[in-house]
Each structure stands twice: as structure tokens, then as C-alpha cells.
Amino acid sequence: MAALTHDERLVPSAGTPRPRLKSFGVAALAVVIVGGLALAGAFLPLSTALDVRNAIGLALFAVATNLLLGYGGLVSFGQAALYGIGAYTVMLGWQHWGWSFWTGFVVAPLVGAAAAAAIGVIALRTRQLYFALLTLAFTQLAFTLAHQQFEFTGGDNGVFGEVLPAWLADERQGYMFTLGVAAISCFLLWRVVTSPFGLTLRAIRENRDRMEALGVNVYLHQLVAFVISGFFCAVAGVLFVVHTQSAYPQLLEWTKSGEPILMAVIGGMFSFLGPVVGAFVYTLGQQELVQQTESWKLVLGVILLAIVLLRPDGLAGLVSARPWRRLRRSETEPGA
Amino acid sequence: MILSTRSLTKQFGSFTAVDDVDLDVAEGTIHSIIGPNGAGKTTLFRLLTGVHAPTAGRVTLEGAEIAGRKPHSIARKGLVQSFQLTSVFPRLSVLESVQAAIIAPTRRPLDLVTRYHRSVEGEARALLARVGLESVAGSQANSLSHGDQRALDIALALATKPKLLLLDEPTAGMSPAETQKTTQLVSELNRTTGLTILFSEHDMDVVWGISHRVSVLHQGAVIAEGSVAEVQSNPEVMTVYLGEGEPLEKLPA
Numbered sequence: 001m002a003a004l005t006h007d008e009r010l011v012p013s014a015g016t017p018r019p020r021l022k023s024f025g026v027a028a029l030a031v032v033i034v035g036g037l038a039l040a041g042a043f044l045p046l047s048t049a050l051d052v053r054n055a056i057g058l059a060l061f062a063v064a065t066n067l068l069l070g071y072g073g074l075v076s077f078g079q080a081a082l083y084g085i086g087a088y089t090v091m092l093g094w095q096h097w098g099w100s101f102w103t104g105f106v107v108a109p110l111v112g113a114a115a116a117a118a119i120g121v122i123a124l125r126t127r128q129l130y131f132a133l134l135t136l137a138f139t140q141l142a143f144t145l146a147h148q149q150f151e152f153t154g155g156d157n158g159v160f161g162e163v164l165p166a167w168l169a170d171e172r173q174g175y176m177f178t179l180g181v182a183a184i185s186c187f188l189l190w191r192v193v194t195s196p197f198g199l200t201l202r203a204i205r206e207n208r209d210r211m212e213a214l215g216v217n218v219y220l221h222q223l224v225a226f227v228i229s230g231f232f233c234a235v236a237g238v239l240f241v242v243h244t245q246s247a248y249p250q251l252l253e254w255t256k257s258g259e260p261i262l263m264a265v266i267g268g269m270f271s272f273l274g275p276v277v278g279a280f281v282y283t284l285g286q287q288e289l290v291q292q293t294e295s296w297k298l299v300l301g302v303i304l305l306a307i308v309l310l311r312p313d314g315l316a317g318l319v320s321a322r323p324w325r326r327l328r329r330s331e332t333e334p335g336a
Numbered sequence: 337m338i339l340s341t342r343s344l345t346k347q348f349g350s351f352t353a354v355d356d357v358d359l360d361v362a363e364g365t366i367h368s369i370i371g372p373n374g375a376g377k378t379t380l381f382r383l384l385t386g387v388h389a390p391t392a393g394r395v396t397l398e399g400a401e402i403a404g405r406k407p408h409s410i411a412r413k414g415l416v417q418s419f420q421l422t423s424v425f426p427r428l429s430v431l432e433s434v435q436a437a438i439i440a441p442t443r444r445p446l447d448l449v450t451r452y453h454r455s456v457e458g459e460a461r462a463l464l465a466r467v468g469l470e471s472v473a474g475s476q477a478n479s480l481s482h483g484d485q486r487a488l489d490i491a492l493a494l495a496t497k498p499k500l501l502l503l504d505e506p507t508a509g510m511s512p513a514e515t516q517k518t519t520q521l522v523s524e525l526n527r528t529t530g531l532t533i534l535f536s537e538h539d540m541d542v543v544w545g546i547s548h549r550v551s552v553l554h555q556g557a558v559i560a561e562g563s564v565a566e567v568q569s570n571p572e573v574m575t576v577y578l579g580e581g582e583p584l585e586k587l588p589a
Contacts, residue, residue, distance in 0.1 A: 191448070194451065195448050195449055195450060195453075196439050196444045196445060196451075196452045196453045197445060197446060197447055197448045199435060200436060200445035202428060202432075203425050203428060203432075203433070203436040206425035206427055207423055207424065207425050207426070209423065210419070210424070210492070211436075211440065212406075212407045212408050213407055213408075213416065213417055213419075213423075214416065214436075214437050214440035214441065214495075215408050215411035215412040215416070215440045215496055216445050217406075217408050220446075221445060221446070224448075270427075
């Protein structure tokens with residue numbers, strides 16, 4: 001036991017030491033990623049660039065969802081409702097009240113945050129499975145509303161039309177706008193996860209009763225996380241409008257809530273950029289699969305299964321795999 | 337008295353787990369609660385920390401009523417516990433865990449923009465040094481030995497700067513060496529910082545060794561209270577322990 005302990009002490013934990021060096025590395029990585037995507041948007045063939053633009057919007061959706069999933073340990077199937085609400089707010093405001101796109105752009109995240117607060121206040125009173133089921137129920141409620149209120153939402157057809165100002169409707173410029181909004185949003189979310197709140201949220205994920213016993217109002221903190229996530233999910237919904245100039249009920253379906261969760265799992269939910277990687281692999285990979293085989297969902301399922309079984313830290317886990325592997329070995333083979 | 341209970345009672349259905357308990361803990365003392373299994377020690381602690389609401393009775397911390405408050409609210413008032421089953425943050429580093437605990441009772445957990453928790457790193461390291469964990473600050477909490485996790489658990493409670501520290505069987509499941517280390521730590525904390533410690537314990541050597549006051553719980557009620565010598569010579573206490581089949585040699589009279 002003693003010898004084992006000594007060995008284990010060498011195991012470093014993810015993400016504490018040398019903050020200054022680390023933040024320099026983070027900034028450099030951010031510049032490389034955003035710069036690379038900007039170049040891609042400028043020079044890739046248009047159809048490919050549009051696929052990438054779609055992936056960028058979904059990447060923000062996945063990162064915002066992962067604030068709950070990876071950092072908060074909360075499996076919410078309500079994120080599609082908030083994503084859809086973002087898109088619908090822009091489109092409905094434009095159609096019914098003559099809002100400009102910019103009005104919708106500002107209002108939609110606030111509506112998303114308010115809706116998240118309403119859902120969270122109720123759903124966060126429960127835990128785990130019941131929490132997931134309640135959030136799923138809210139998504140179905142939003143879907144049903146969008147689907148049935150034909151007069152207001154256009155029902156199955158959804159809402160579509162020339163909502164974007166001319167320069168944004170230009171595909172390349174729309175790409176840069178999408179990239180800019182997603183990058184700023186991710187930066188803000190990065191600030192959140194590296195703040196005292198972010199640390200508190202991770203501690204709650206690890207052991208909520210202990211955190212409560214140390215003086216933290218767990219319910220309040222989870223609610224704040226839910227609202228922040230809702231805000232940025234709605235921003236991602238606005239980016240969907242930039243991409244398609246439409247909103248329709250399928251955005252609100254609960255299966256849509258599964259997508260950012262799958263992306264986070266594929267990419268790795270315990271790292272900030274994991275969901276971004278996952279979003280690109282999922283969207284672009286899905287397109288490839290669809291072209292190759294009719295049973296692409298089967299292939300996707302097998303890939304997912306393999307990741308969950310073999311690489312629970314996701315693709316991002318490959319990069320920082322060594323300490324984890326050593327840790328796992330020392331857990332499964334005591335005395336080794 | 338830093339902590340007092342009056343007629344504190346908890347019933348689960350028709351079963352009375354804690355029965356009309358009057359307890360007084362004096363500031364700066366090590367006060368232990370002993371009693372056979374099922375005597376109601378853990379339930380009593382849960383009433384004090386707000387995990388359970390009492391059926392009847394009062395609990396005051398520094399004169400202020402705390403019975404029925406939520407756990408986090410009681411913790412903020414300065415009554416903080418370390419758990420019977422070691423309860424740490426498995427996938428946080430030891431240092432991060434203590435940083436999280438330091439900011440827990442402040443308003444900082446809702447701070448979304450600063451990096452305030454980094455500024456308490458020095459304080460966190462000092463605390464880890466006090467419980468002998470400075471060399472494992474960077475390790476993940478779940479990679480520590482049982483004894484070290486126990487020490488981390490205590491460090492988490494200390495990080496909140498409690499007025500009263502509650503320890504529920506701090507040496508449960510420990511090797512003799514670890515037990516001695518923990519006992520020493522508890523005694524030292526009390527001596528050097530004047531921290532009031534209320535703890536429940538099975539190991540009688542630990543109890544007799546470091547307690548200033550001892551309360552004996554039996555079937556939910558306090559049947560004896562006093563100094564170590566007083567409790568050891570109390571005939572009712574001996575009957576209870578012999579009746580419950582506890583080894584005789586654990587009660588040197």
C-alpha cells in the first residue's frame with residue numbers, strides 16, 4: 001500500500017501547474033484555431049466552407065452544452081429547446097414585429113437565458129435521470145408549441161425569409177461573422193470555466209453533498225450554469241439563422257438535444273475544446289458517411305460505442321491520455 | 337457555549353433516533369460523543385449540520401438558532417463537518433480541492449470573471465502543509481491513500497475557517513499508524529488554533545487520549561456527560577457498554 005501510494009503521488013492532475021505558461025499556450029492555440037478557420041472560410045470552395053460554417057455554429061452549441069455536461073455533470077436534454085428558441089426569436093420577431101436581424105441578435109440570447117432560468121428552476125430540483133427526463137419534457141413542450149401554433153410559428157413549415165442584411169447574406173461574410181461570434185462566445189465561456197465559479201461547478205460535479213457541507217448553495221450555482229448555457233445555446237441558434245435564414249420545429253426536437261451531447265462525448269467532455277473537435281468530427285464525418293453508405297447511423301453508432309468503451313475521455317483525451325492511463329492502471333491493478 | 341442543543345429530538349416514524357438531547361459544547365474544547373452502534377451519533381450530527389430537520393428542539397451556534405436551516409447556510413455560519421466516509425472531489429487535484437473549499441463559504445463561487453481562486457493558492461498550500469499533504473498538492477484526490485484522503489477531507493473543512501469542526505469517526509477504517517497521525521492532527525489543531533472540535537469516535541484510546549469532555553449517547557439519549565475520568569467511572573456507562581458486548585478492556589476504569 002505504501003509503495004503504491006508513493007508511485008501514485010507522481011501522477012499529475014489535469015490542469016493546475018504553471019498557470020502563466022499555460023495561459024500563453026491557450027492564447028496561442030486559440031489564435032491558431034480561429035486563424036485557421038478564418039483562412040478556411042476565405043479560401044475553401046464555397047460548399048465546403050458552408051459545411052465548416054455549419055460546424056462552427058454547432059461547435060458553439062456543443063461547448064455551451066458542455067458547460068453543463070462536462071463541467072457541471074448535468075445531462076440536460078433541454079438544450080435543443082434553447083437553441084431553437086434562439087433561432088425562433090430572430091425569425092418570429094422579424095416576421096411579426098418587423099425586427100431587424102440585429103434586434104433579434106441581441107434579444108434572442110436573453111430569451112434563451114430567461115427560458116433556461118424557467119426550465120432550470122423546476123428541473124434542477126431533481127437529480128440525474130429525473131433531471132434529464134424533465135429537461136426532455138420541456139423540449140417536447142417547446143416542440144409541440146412550435147408545431148401546433150400554426151398561426152404564429154408556421155407550424156411544420158417553420159419561419160423563413162430574407163432576415164439577414166445584405167452583407168451578412170453573403171456567404172463568405174456570413175462565415176466570418178459566424179466565426180467571430182462563436183470565437184467571442186467561446187472566449188467568454190472559457191473565462192467562466194476558469195473563474196472561481198468554474199472551479200466551484202467542477203467541485204459540485206465531483207461531490208455535491210460535500211460542496212453543500214462547505215457552504216455552497218448548489219441549486220443556485222447549477223441554476224446560474226444553466227442560464228449561462230441557455231444564453232449561449234441561443235446564440236448558437238442565432239448562428240443557425242445566419243446559416244439558413246429559417247427556423248423550424250425539428251430544431252426543438254429532443255433528438256436535437258442529443259447532438260451536442262454526442263459531440264461532447266466524441267471530442268471529450270472533460271476538456272474545453274473537446275466539444276469543438278467533436279462538433280467538427282460529427283458534422284463533417286456525418287456528411288462523408290452519408291455519401292459512402294446508407295446506413296450511416298449504424299456506422300456512427302459503432303464509432304460512438306467504441307469511443308465510450310475505449311476512450312471515455314474522447315478524442316481530446318488522446319492528447320492528454322498518459323496521466324489518465326496511468327491513473328486507471330493504478331486503480332484497476334492495486335499493488336502493481 | 338459555542339454550540340448548544342435543547343430537547344433536540346428526531347423521530348423517523350415511530351422510531352426515536354435522537355431523544356431529547358441537551359448538549360453543550362464549550363469554546364476551545366475537544367468534545368467527543370461516544371456510544372454503541374445505532375446510538376444516534378450520526379443522526380445527531382445530521383441534525384447539527386442541517387442534513388435532517390429536527391422533529392423538535394433547538395440548536396444554537398454562538399447564540400443564534402440554526403435548527404432547520406439548510407446545510408450550506410449552517411456551514412457558512414461556521415459549523416463545518418468532515419465526513420465519516422471520506423468525501424473528497426475525486427477528479428480535482430488536491431490543491432484545487434482546497435482552493436474550492438476556501439472560496440466555498442464566501443461570495444466568490446458566483447464570481448464569473450476573475451481568477452480569484454488563484455490568489456488563494458498560497459493559503460491553500462499552507463493549509464496542506466499543516467495536514468501534511470504539501471507534497472501531493474498536484475495529485476488527483478482519488479489517487480491518494482485512504483489516510484491522506486482523510487487528511488484532505490479535514491483540510492477541506494478547515495479551509496472554510498470554521499468556528500466549530502465536526503468530525504464523524506475520523507479514524508474509522510484507519511491503520512494504527514494512520515489513526516495516530518489523525519489523532520495527533522486533531523489534538524494539534526485544537527491546541528495551536530483554539531478550534532473547537534466535536535467528534536464521534538469508536539476507538540476508545542483516541543477518545544480518552546484527547547477529549548476534554550465526553551458525552552455518552554445510548555438509544556438516542558445522553559446518559560452521561562463529563563470529563564474523561566468522570567465518564568470512565570460512571571456505572572451506567574459501563575453497563576451500557578458491557579450490555580452491548582463491547583470488549584471490556586476498552587473501558588479501563
